[in-house]
Amino acid sequence: MRNLLSMNELSTTEIKNIIKRAIEIKNGDYKPFQEKKFVANLFLENSTRTKLSFEMAERKLGIESIPFDAMGSSLSKGESLYDTCKTLESIGCDALVIRHPDDAYYESLEGLNIPIINGGDGSGSHPTQSLLDLMTIYETFGTFDLDIVICGDIRHSRVAKSNFQALTKLGSRVKFVAPEVYQYEHEDYSYVNFDDVISSVDVVMLLRVQHERHDNVMSDVIDEYNSRYGLNETRYNKLKDNAIIMHPAPVNRDVEISSELVERDKSVIFKQMENGVYTRMSVLELILGRE
Structure with missing residues (x-):
């Protein structure tokens, strides 16, 4: 595998192999790279989990993380993303992890000669988040023959899009719950009433309401969001x-999920974060070549 850009590019066999290897790594079956590797993490959007998870994965594998500050770089002077990445390639980086606010930013980077791992592009794709979600589901159930409901800001969610692509490919039955203003129109997306499916689904995947991607037209929805579209005690x-219960986080407590449910027995939200390190180690091994 040369790059990891979207879940659409992965076959079911590749997905399963990445998950299998991540579980092996979680059980302690890994060793640092013997030959020094260098990876630059270019996060042009704010991030806690993905950025730090990649950094932890890199350190566990003995990979040298090259610090990158977008505001202190020549990007702030108008340099193109391509030229910045070409610079990192030229100074000896072996791979780039990139998060960018634009959908499919990687299409402008086809001239690079080093691998790209997509850490999230706009409202497009988030493949490593999807892979860690799949790992968590598989650890729990041992199968993807499941009924899954994804609830929230579908329109702006790269997590929803990536997981729908992967889960349906693997045999899951996926439905969506969202207020009309948050819906993403797609011929294969089926929207349902939360209360009609809550007692029959195996996985409830909640999504953050992405305030930063909205104009100030959502206040009436937010005021009643938890009671109509969120997971509360009654549901x-x-x-x-x-x-x-799953959530990619960060969590808007008492909006998409009532605060007291975040760490309740059925919640695997923090397990997802733990699995993010192992999944990203698996991806880094695959991209950089296992030794």
Whole structure:
């Protein structure tokens, strides 16, 4: 695998192999690269989990993380993303992890001779988040023959799009819950009423309401969001005994999920974060070549 740009590019076999290797790594079956590797993490959008998870994965594998500050770089002087990346290639980086506010930013980087791992592009794709979600689901159920509901800001969610692509490819049945203003129109997307499916689904995947991508036209939706579209105590009590709650975080507590449910028994939100390190280690091994 040369790059990891979107889940659409991965076959079911590749997805399963990445997850299998991540589980092996979680069980302690890994070793640092013997030959020094250098990776630059270019985060042009704010990030906590993805950025630090990649940095932790790199350190565990003995990879040297090259610090990059967008505001202190020549990007702030008008340099193109391509030229910045070409510079990092020229000074000896072995791969780039990039998060960018523009959809499909990587299409402008086709002239690079080093791999790109997409850390999230606008409202487009977030492949490593999808992979860590898939790992968490597989660890729990041992199968993808499941009923899954994805709830929230579908229109702006790269997580929703990436997970729909991967989960349906793997055999899951995926439905969506969202206020009309947050819906993303796609011929394969099916929107349902949350209360109609809450007692029958295996996975409830909640999404953050992305205030930064909205104009100030959402206040009327936010005021009633939890009661109409969020996971609250009443809905929690209707879940199947073995159902799980997921969220890519950061969490808007008491909006998409009631605060007291974030660490309740059915929640695997922090397990997802833990699995993010192992999944990204698996991807880095694959991109840079296992030794």
